[in-house]
Amino acid sequence: MTTGRRIVLLDLFGVIARHQRPGALEKMAARCRVSVAAFTTAYWTCRPSYDAGRQSASAYWRDVLRALSRPVDADTVEELRLTDIDSWSRVDDRMVTYVRSLRGRAETALLSNIPADHADAFLAAQPWLHDLDHIAFSGKIQAAKPDPAAFLHCVIALRAAPADFLFVDDREENVRAAQAVGMNGHVFTGQDGLAPVIDAWLPTG
Structure with missing residues (x-):
């Protein structure tokens, strides 16, 4: 069951931010x-x-x-x-721009497995994060994907229904876990594949 809202819930590393620095x-x-x-x-x-x-x-x-x-x-x-x-401090600037472009079309939120001290550093270095509708860092909410509690935290925090969410992650096990609690899911392989999925999921007109 959905409330009619559209919330794009994004992973951080491997989606908006880059994986660990080589070396x-x-x-x-x-x-x-x-x-x-x-x-x-x-x-x-x-x-x-x-x-x-x-x-x-x-x-x-x-x-x-x-x-x-x-x-x-x-x-x-x-x-x-x-x-x-x-x-773990690098971001994909193209994805940051894309996520920011979703404002006005959908609510945007973040769910990332990241320790609390890493989260503090990331928030300080990336002020655009404060424009999101909700940020859930595992080290802060004491639940890490694929634990259902991590996804349910977002549902409760945003006062939404699971079906209101499209969860995007580069790890299939996390997407399956989100789908198990009732969210829609997409396995991220790149922005070019994500954009049409979001366009099809969002209402037109």
């Missing part, structure tokens, strides 16, 4: 004096609680260093934290 994991691995493979495993294995706001940045990085059997000190933790934030 970032190698740089952090070198700082820890471990192999890239070992660092990458520890980095992602420890990540879910940090993304979902159940763990602080310092606690996350301590866990990563311990998993790598490396010394834990405040300077190393802070250097890794800042390098990590920078590695």
